[in-house]
Amino acid sequence: MRRVKCVPRPDWTRKFEDFGFSYHSLDGRYWDESACYHFSSSEIDMLEEATSELHALCLKAVQHIIDNDLFERQRVPRALVPMIRSSWDKREPSLYGRFDLCYDGINTPKLLEYNADTPTSLLEAAVAQWHWLEETGRPDQFNSLHEKLIARWGEFRAKLPLNAVLHLSCVKDSEEDWVTTEYLRDTALQAGLDARSVFVEDVGWNTEQFVDLDGEPIKVWFKLYPWEWLCGEEFAPHLLASGIRVIEPAWKALLSSKAILPLLWELSPGHRNLLPAYFEPGKLGSRYAAKPIYSREGANVQLYIAGKTESQPGTYGAEGWVYQDLALLPDFDGNHPVIGSWVVGDEPAGMGIREGSSFITTNTSRFVPHYFD
Numbered sequence: 001m002r003r004v005k006c007v008p009r010p011d012w013t014r015k016f017e018d019f020g021f022s023y024h025s026l027d028g029r030y031w032d033e034s035a036c037y038h039f040s041s042s043e044i045d046m047l048e049e050a051t052s053e054l055h056a057l058c059l060k061a062v063q064h065i066i067d068n069d070l071f072e073r074q075r076v077p078r079a080l081v082p083m084i085r086s087s088w089d090k091r092e093p094s095l096y097g098r099f100d101l102c103y104d105g106i107n108t109p110k111l112l113e114y115n116a117d118t119p120t121s122l123l124e125a126a127v128a129q130w131h132w133l134e135e136t137g138r139p140d141q142f143n144s145l146h147e148k149l150i151a152r153w154g155e156f157r158a159k160l161p162l163n164a165v166l167h168l169s170c171v172k173d174s175e176e177d178w179v180t181t182e183y184l185r186d187t188a189l190q191a192g193l194d195a196r197s198v199f200v201e202d203v204g205w206n207t208e209q210f211v212d213l214d215g216e217p218i219k220v221w222f223k224l225y226p227w228e229w230l231c232g233e234e235f236a237p238h239l240l241a242s243g244i245r246v247i248e249p250a251w252k253a254l255l256s257s258k259a260i261l262p263l264l265w266e267l268s269p270g271h272r273n274l275l276p277a278y279f280e281p282g283k284l285g286s287r288y289a290a291k292p293i294y295s296r297e298g299a300n301v302q303l304y305i306a307g308k309t310e311s312q313p314g315t316y317g318a319e320g321w322v323y324q325d326l327a328l329l330p331d332f333d334g335n336h337p338v339i340g341s342w343v344v345g346d347e348p349a350g351m352g353i354r355e356g357s358s359f360i361t362t363n364t365s366r367f368v369p370h371y372f373d
Contacts, residue, residue, distance in 0.1 A: 001105025
């Protein structure tokens with residue numbers, strides 16, 4: 001693994017905007033092709049294997065939580081528990097997820113967290129960096145996201161009633177979420193689904209069922225909106241009784257909070273892809289990360305490094321914390337990359353890389369393409 005300086009394509013902004021990647025320069029510079037990361041095929045094999053193993057560990061953890069009624073310990077909203085049990089009993093399928101890994105090309109990849117419910121940076125990982133690869137003539141890329149998403153939607157379609165409609169939602173005020181949702185809608189359309197958009201704010205309840213603005217019943221619903229937020233909505237009590245099929249299913253909420261990290265370590269202590277993690281402070285010496293259970297984009301994360309502290313502001317923390325052994329992101333000339341390794345269904349599907357000047361990955365961290373040979 002090495003960071004390679006590159007010359008950006010002169011017209012890359014226009015090309016990205018042509019297929020909808022409109023937030024490429026968010027906060028000044030989000031997409032960054034002045035550099036790329038080069039991997040060997042054996043390193044890619046290692047990352048793919050780690051992703052597959054972590055996915056299997058997470059499924060076992062879900063079963064363990066349900067079998068042992070650990071919802072309170074895992075800080076799960078009580079209103080969500082019946083939906084979790086129901087969705088797991090029905091084995092409602094998952095679409096996708098993203099494991100964030102610390103990897104330096106030398107040591108074994110380590111799990112930092114799992115974005116299991118509402119992962120973003122999807123269009124840039126699946127499409128934007130593939131365009132870059134093809135136009136710059138690099139040999140190959142760990143990236144079958146687009147094809148696997150279409151195939152996965154096809155599996156969903158085969159199990160749905162004939163002429164079923166898929167509604168896809170996000171909030172109105174997030175361009176990134178809107179573009180991500182529209183990309184997923186496009187892959188669903190390519191799989192033959194009747195896929196329609198409706199903002200979360202425009203989902204209605206007519207005393208019998210959920211409906212869109214045209215009064216069309218919402219029976220199958222993809223929502224780029226966290227389950228813990230959904231539980232706070234006025235219509236949340238109707239979710240279970242309505243029989244609506246939600247993607248991601250409610251059981252993914254068990255994996256989308258950082259409370260899963262101590263449980264994974266408890267169930268598989270010493271696993272090569274896990275870091276020691278606990279609900280209680282004081283078990284990790286002077287080097288550790290403190291993470292709010294529902295923190296997003298690095299908000300309120302605190303790194304304790306031998307007496308020094310690095311942290312990010314935010315509004316999280318009241319929900320509780322987890323404490324994880326410190327695995328600092330590698331340093332490539334002051335750039336600290338994190339590997340976002342994707343799973344679609346049950347299969348590893350590719351990766352994207354975010355980097356910044358901080359050891360904490362935030363919403364301003366840049367997306368940098370990669371290749372391997």
